[in-house]
Amino acid sequence: MKQSKSEFWSGEEYDAQYGKAYSNEISFLHDLLATYQASSLLDVCCGTGLVTIPLSNNLSRAVGIDFSSPMVEFAIEKSAAVDNISFCEMDAVDFNLGTQFDVVSMTGNAFQAFISNADFLSMLNRVKNHMGDNGVFVFDARLPCPENLEVTSGYQYWSSYISPTGEKVNVYGWDSAHPQSNDTMVHHVRRDYENGDQYHSKIELKYRSIDEIVSCLESVGLQLVRCYADWKKTPFTKASKRIVGVVSAL
Ligand SMILES: C[S@@+](CC[C@H](N)C(=O)[O-])C[C@H]1O[C@@H](n2cnc3c(N)ncnc32)[C@H](O)[C@@H]1O
Structure with missing residues (x-):
């Protein structure tokens, strides 16, 4: 069961709607890349490269993958003048780039796009295989609190x-x-x-709980090493409705 691609039908439209919404993610990842003295970034489910492109400045290599061709095509168009960046149309569930990265990122709650546990575990395995020695994986997700699971009766x-x-x-x-x-x-x-x-x-x-996330990570040899309530590094508490997680190999 795959997430519908209908919401990601146009890269231009996505950027018109969300183009200015990612400054906290970029700032968080910018700091993380510096802390880990990272020179390479893999952005999984990269969309139009809203996060990948600005972060590529201080790196030797940045790669984005996404399964929506209009999103990837627009990312390629926007980064045509940048040498050290590439975007590929690939499914995060079964991709293999044959190389590893210092930091792997997944922003925009794309972590929640993997509905079945089989796809979720397969994606985590692919991410792990692309993390270099001492590599880290960073993701965000909303959690299954009543507010996030509320249904509405219409538009x-x-x-x-x-x-x-x-x-x-x-x-x-x-x-x-x-x-x-x-x-x-x-x-x-x-x-x-x-x-x-x-x-x-x-x-x-x-919407997976922290316990489910931790258990799935551990089952593929990964561990949650730090978490926050948002990309501004607000401390995570039991009442947090979302998580930004930093993951390393077990
Ligand atoms: C909300 S967007 C976030 C895009 C980007 N990370 C950002 O922060 O702007 C979610 C993205 O996940 C991608 N996606 C969902 N499932 C995927 C999968 N199985 N493999 C690759 N990309 C996927 C969608 O095509 C979409 O571009």
């Missing part, structure tokens, strides 16, 4: 942005429980464009 207003063609877009979301998978939400999204057009998409997200 509700979420946000607005200006599309790549300059039109105002109002975004509405409708949250439902996945019919076949526990602790999985289906977020239906509707974008209403000023000219009357509509675009419908959906995104399935699995």
Whole structure:
């Protein structure tokens, strides 16, 4: 069971909506790369490279992989003038680049895109195989608290942005429980464009508890070494609704 690609149908549209939303992630990873004196970064589920491209400045090599071709194509277009970066269309569940990296990142809650445990474990195994000696993996995810698993009875207003063609877009979301998978939400999204057009998409997200995450990490030889409540390094507590985790080999 794969996450639908319908929400990631256009790199240009993704950047118009989220292009300025990743400064905390970039700053966190920038500090981490410096702390580990890292020279290489693998960004798994990189999307349009919003995080990969700015981080590539101080590295000898940055690679992004993502299974959505419009996202990867736009990442390649945006980074055409950058020598030390490459983007590949690959599924995080079964990719093999034949090389290892100092830091592996996964931002934008893509950690929740792996619905079945088989896919989740396979992705973690692939990540582990691409971590060099003393390498670290950093991810973020929302946790299965009542607030995050709340369903809505219909579409509700979420946000607005200006599309790549300059039109105002109002975004509405409708949250439902996945019919076949526990602790999985289906977020239906509707974008209403000023000219009357509509675009419908959906995104399935699995909400795993810390205990489940730790146990899956350990089963593939990884361990959670640090966690925060967000990318601003707010201390993690039992009440935290999301996690930013730093992972190393066991
Ligand atoms: C919310 S976006 C985050 C993109 C990017 N990490 C960022 O922070 O802007 C999630 C991304 O995960 C990708 N994705 C989901 N499942 C994937 C899989 N199995 N393999 C590779 N990419 C995947 C989607 O195509 C999408 O680009």
